[in-house]
Amino acid sequence: MDQINTEHMVDVFAGLAAFFANKRDFLIALDGKVGDSDLGLTMSKAFAAAHEAVAAETEPAIATYLKDAGMAMAKAAPSTMGTLMATGFLRASKALDGVDAIGTAEMAAFWRAYSDGVAQRGKAKVGDKTVLDVLEPIASSLETSAAQDLALPQAMTKAVEAASDALENTKTMVAQHGKAAAFQEKSKGLQDAGATVGLFIIQSMTATVHAG
Amino acid sequence: MKKFINKPENVVEEMLEGIYLAHPAVTYAANDKHCLVTATPKPGKVGIATGGGSGHLPLFLGYVGDGMLDGCAVGGIFQSPSAEQMLEVTKYIDQGAGVLYIYGNYTGDIINFDMAAELAEFEDIRVTSVVGNDDAASSVIGEEHKRRGVAGIFFVYKAAGAAAAEGLDLDEVTRIAEKARLNTRTMGVALSSCIVPEIGHPTFEIGETEMEIGMGIHGEPGISRRDLEPADDVVDALMERLFAENLYESGNVAVLVNGLGGTPREELYILYRRVAQRLSERNITAKHVFIGEYATAMEMAGASISLTKLDDELDRLIGAAANTPFFTRLKG
Numbered sequence: 001m002d003q004i005n006t007e008h009m010v011d012v013f014a015g016l017a018a019f020f021a022n023k024r025d026f027l028i029a030l031d032g033k034v035g036d037s038d039l040g041l042t043m044s045k046a047f048a049a050a051h052e053a054v055a056a057e058t059e060p061a062i063a064t065y066l067k068d069a070g071m072a073m074a075k076a077a078p079s080t081m082g083t084l085m086a087t088g089f090l091r092a093s094k095a096l097d098g099v100d101a102i103g104t105a106e107m108a109a110f111w112r113a114y115s116d117g118v119a120q121r122g123k124a125k126v127g128d129k130t131v132l133d134v135l136e137p138i139a140s141s142l143e144t145s146a147a148q149d150l151a152l153p154q155a156m157t158k159a160v161e162a163a164s165d166a167l168e169n170t171k172t173m174v175a176q177h178g179k180a181a182a183f184q185e186k187s188k189g190l191q192d193a194g195a196t197v198g199l200f201i202i203q204s205m206t207a208t209v210h211a212g
Numbered sequence: 213m214k215k216f217i218n219k220p221e222n223v224v225e226e227m228l229e230g231i232y233l234a235h236p237a238v239t240y241a242a243n244d245k246h247c248l249v250t251a252t253p254k255p256g257k258v259g260i261a262t263g264g265g266s267g268h269l270p271l272f273l274g275y276v277g278d279g280m281l282d283g284c285a286v287g288g289i290f291q292s293p294s295a296e297q298m299l300e301v302t303k304y305i306d307q308g309a310g311v312l313y314i315y316g317n318y319t320g321d322i323i324n325f326d327m328a329a330e331l332a333e334f335e336d337i338r339v340t341s342v343v344g345n346d347d348a349a350s351s352v353i354g355e356e357h358k359r360r361g362v363a364g365i366f367f368v369y370k371a372a373g374a375a376a377a378e379g380l381d382l383d384e385v386t387r388i389a390e391k392a393r394l395n396t397r398t399m400g401v402a403l404s405s406c407i408v409p410e411i412g413h414p415t416f417e418i419g420e421t422e423m424e425i426g427m428g429i430h431g432e433p434g435i436s437r438r439d440l441e442p443a444d445d446v447v448d449a450l451m452e453r454l455f456a457e458n459l460y461e462s463g464n465v466a467v468l469v470n471g472l473g474g475t476p477r478e479e480l481y482i483l484y485r486r487v488a489q490r491l492s493e494r495n496i497t498a499k500h501v502f503i504g505e506y507a508t509a510m511e512m513a514g515a516s517i518s519l520t521k522l523d524d525e526l527d528r529l530i531g532a533a534a535n536t537p538f539f540t541r542l543k544g
Contacts, residue, residue: 067334074327078294080320083327090330121326 001212002152004102009065010055012208017051019204020044031193034180039193042077046085049076062100066093080178081194084118084131085201091117104155108142111159111202115139122177129173129180129187134198137166156206163199170195213407213414213511220409224266224288231273235537238276241283242300246293248273249283249304258376258385259283259305260312262369263298264321265290267408268429270538271365271507272315277536280373281314285328289408289510290430292320298328302337310338310382314368314389316361317345340382342389344368346398346518348453349426349435362429363470363507364396364518367530374532392526397457399450400516402427403440404474406509425449429472429509443479447486450517455494464522465491466500466530474513477504483515500530506539 001008020027020043027040053072054065070089073082095113099106115135124130141162145155170192175181180192217223228245232238241247253259262272263285273284283301285293302311313329315321322343329339344361351358372389380388402424405414415431418424423446426434441449454460469484471477480503491498499522507516520526533543 071331071334074331075296078296078324080323083295083323087327087330090334121323 001209002103004062004107004152004209006060006062006065006100008208009060009062010051012205013047013051013054013065013069015208015211016201016204017047019200019207020047023200027193027196030191030196033190034175034183034187035193036179038079039081039197042079042082043085043197046073046077046082049073050089062102063093063097066090066096080122081131081197084122084194085197087117087121088114088135102152104142104150104152105146107152107155107159108139108146111135111139111142124177127173128176129170129192129195130175130177131192131194131198133170133173133192134163134166134195137162138198138202153209156202156209159202160199160206163202167191167195167199213412215407215409217409220412223409224286227266227269228286231537237537238273241304242297244297244300246286246297247283247300247304248276248286249301250276250281252278253282253305253307254377255307256309257282257307257379258309258312258382259302259307260314260369260372260376260385261285261298261301261305262314263287263293263301263325264316264318265292265430267406267510268507270505271363274538275366275369275373275536277534277539279377279532279534279541280369280536280539289410292318292324295324295327295331298325299331299335302328302332302339303335306332306337310340312372312376312382312385312389313339313341314365314372315341315343316365317343317357317359318361338382340386342368342372342386342393344393344396346393346396347426347428348397348399348457350428350432353457360428360432362398362400362518363468363516364398364520366468366470366502366506367396367466367518367520368392370532370534371526371529373534374529377532378529388525388529391523392520392530395459395521395526396518397454397459398468398516398518399425399453400427400429400434400470400472400514401425401446401450402431402434402472402509402512402514404511404513406431406473406512408510423514426453427514429507431509431512443482444486447483447490447517451487451490454517454519459521460494460496460519462495464497464499464527466502466520466522466526467491467498468502468506468516468518470507470516470518471505472512472514472516473505473508474511475515480504480515483517487517499527
């Protein structure tokens, strides 16, 4: 699809819920290396709840769906990452208020609001080895694509590439936040678990766009 | 350590059940005992909510009542409650005039209260926040934003609660809470550790003859550990650190000598005796004095001293009447 319309939004969240259900054990194992290994549980729970809330909404609008998703995630997964991801969707909801189709420019606005919201709530900065190290490159990539008038499917593919490179880059960083910060040496060489979630979100949304 | 508990994992729930049975002036929202609210919300009044981990009674929930707070999200022992619980408290206590959050400077509480404020915005409830950071020991002058919130938050509750009871609007109540926050400093000393029921052993080790200056109310390390000194010398050490804040040169202050859970009131009055001497040497008048347990850390032996510099407005508001299950003050 060249743009995500209001009626595609339930598919977007069905895709996210399935994607994170599928990656549940992978995230548990990854987080277990330096964290408390609940990331796979909280993320699969959060996106399942988001999908359920979006599917149940009776007044369809893009901003309303994103708000429903954020609210549901905050309730279902009140861990730090759950709250941060919920914040991202709530900020994206505000950024896309009144919008009835997501093209490249709107997708860039979505991820900019998402990234800035997470940075503000989590009080993290780029380079701290967090999800932000993937969110920020996604937002920047989409902004560049929007400036070049690239169509949404191509822009999404580029954003996934940017996110993959950025995730790879987190292996060289030292954790500054959360439980991983207590294992700074141990965290070296590992991709950040939170940042992996960022890649998974853009991968899932991109798959939905390409599936048309 | 001997404790009166049934099962460690039920401590908070059973404590809350006891509180609801003993104090019908408080109830709970959203069918969740962790969402403690006043049974008699006042139409049109600014709502004030707090929240934080359990294990600090009467902080935080003990100050829900007339002239102070309207609701409190109650977490597990030393654990933040969820944003969802904070939102439920917010929805219940909002009387159309908005809600002020007053809580301590701890990461979990900050993330969840910020989230709750954002969720409340989607419900068209206006929310402001004031984050208590009175613990002078927890960071240096100039980096006050890194300091923890401890017992001095009581004065922020008291001033803001009285302002809301007077009918002031959300901006004014927030301004007053902020002023009380900026004028309040606390210094604490621990003689023994607390024991979290589900953990079952002391959070930190401290020798029989040692004291720790500046520890946190969850057992966080302080700034110095040394041999226990006579009470007057301990007070002098704490007061010197408070005076170094350059807030208390002369004029009026409110004083709180707070027991941390394992120290008898007799000893708190011995401490206050020296506090009063030190204030009077500086021509500082203690206009309002509070002595007792206001913010505890389970059974930790120890105490803290909080000072709030008063102007006429804070003097009036801290002196105002209040009536809560854990704190009552007739018109002062």
